[in-house]
Amino acid sequence: MNTAVLQTSPQRAFAIGAPILELDSISLSFGGVQALTNISFNVLEHEIRAIIGPNGAGKSSMLNVINGVYQPQQGSITYRGDRLAGMTPTRAANMGISRTFQNIALFKGMSVLDNIMAGCSLRVNATFLETALQLPRARREEAEHREVVEEIIEFLEIEHIRKTPVRRLPYGLQKRVELGRALAAQPKILLLDEPMAGMNIEEKQDMCRFILDVNDHYGTTVLLIEHDMGVVMDLSDRVVVLDYGKKIGDGTPSEVRANQDVIDAYLGVAH
Numbered sequence: 412m413n414t415a416v417l418q419t420s421p422q423r424a425f426a427i428g429a430p431i432l433e434l435d436s437i438s439l440s441f442g443g444v445q446a447l448t449n450i451s452f453n454v455l456e457h458e459i460r461a462i463i464g465p466n467g468a469g470k471s472s473m474l475n476v477i478n479g480v481y482q483p484q485q486g487s488i489t490y491r492g493d494r495l496a497g498m499t500p501t502r503a504a505n506m507g508i509s510r511t512f513q514n515i516a517l518f519k520g521m522s523v524l525d526n527i528m529a530g531c532s533l534r535v536n537a538t539f540l541e542t543a544l545q546l547p548r549a550r551r552e553e554a555e556h557r558e559v560v561e562e563i564i565e566f567l568e569i570e571h572i573r574k575t576p577v578r579r580l581p582y583g584l585q586k587r588v589e590l591g592r593a594l595a596a597q598p599k600i601l602l603l604d605e606p607m608a609g610m611n612i613e614e615k616q617d618m619c620r621f622i623l624d625v626n627d628h629y630g631t632t633v634l635l636i637e638h639d640m641g642v643v644m645d646l647s648d649r650v651v652v653l654d655y656g657k658k659i660g661d662g663t664p665s666e667v668r669a670n671q672d673v674i675d676a677y678l679g680v681a682h
């Protein structure tokens with residue numbers, strides 16, 4: 412692992428640090444389908460890490476293991492040096508892991524503002540009763556959430572559509588709103604499953620800029636799945652490559668690009 416090189420990047424607000432997440436020997440199967448076989452890699456604090464690989468390689472399954480949606484049959488997850496007995500979606504949310512989905516998961520009939528506000532609810536501390544009775548902690552939390560949401564709306568430049576129902580927005584903007592919903596939980600680690608899929612070039616450029624800005628402005632660690640190799644090479648500090656559920660490459664974009672297994676399995680097909 413070549414962290415020394417990464418840390419020398421001059422313009423970076425948050426220097427890349429120690430591993431925040433370590434996946435060790437993860438195996439996951441669904442009946443007879445082996446989705447992941449003995450996968451190990453780590454994610455360093457403040458880095459942008461990409462997972463690439465052909466369709467069905469196990470990329471989304473990997474994110475689902477990290478946020479506790481799937482329980483691997485084998486392997487362990489370590490967060491900031493603490494090895495976890497098992498991950499659940501609630502534990503992941505409490506630890507500051509937030510995500511977007513391969514297929515947009517928003518309340519399509521609700522406004523942009525309400526959708527992003529809903530993302531805050533992942534970290535509510537007030538009890539249901541405190542909220543219902545509008546007791547001080549619940550009121551304070553709601554005020555805090557509104558502040559966070561306003562900042563995100565400004566940050567993502569979606570002020571002009573704040574009241575628009577999500578279903579009326581073009582696809583690229585819906586993806587941006589979904590990023591906003593994930594950011595509303597003020598995550599430490601952001602998992603993005605194909606944030607640029609289906610976008611035109613201009614929308615992709617916008618999304619790239621926002622991902623870089625989130626990383627730079629909030630120091631958020633990003634783990635993203637992406638098919639567009641140009642985007643992956645531009646955006647990520649390090650790349651892990653999966654193929655048929657196995658890890659076949661791991662390194663900086665240029666290391667991965669030069670890896671013959673990766674060229675054969677993936678890049679060779681794409682180019």
Ligand SMILES: Nc1ncnc2c1ncn2[C@@H]1O[C@H](COP(=O)(O)OP(=O)(O)OP(=O)(O)O)[C@@H](O)[C@H]1O
Binds near residue numbers: 464466468469473
């Ligand atoms: N819930 C599930 N039940 C059964 N099989 C599953 C399930 N989820 C994933 N799989 C299988 O696991 C393998 C990996 O799927 P996964 O969705 O993780 O791939 P992917 O790399 O994200 O692919 P894509 O690029 O098409 O999104 C596939 O063979 C898939 O059919």
Ligand SMILES: [Mg+2]
Binds near residue numbers: 470471472513
């Ligand atoms: Mg997928």
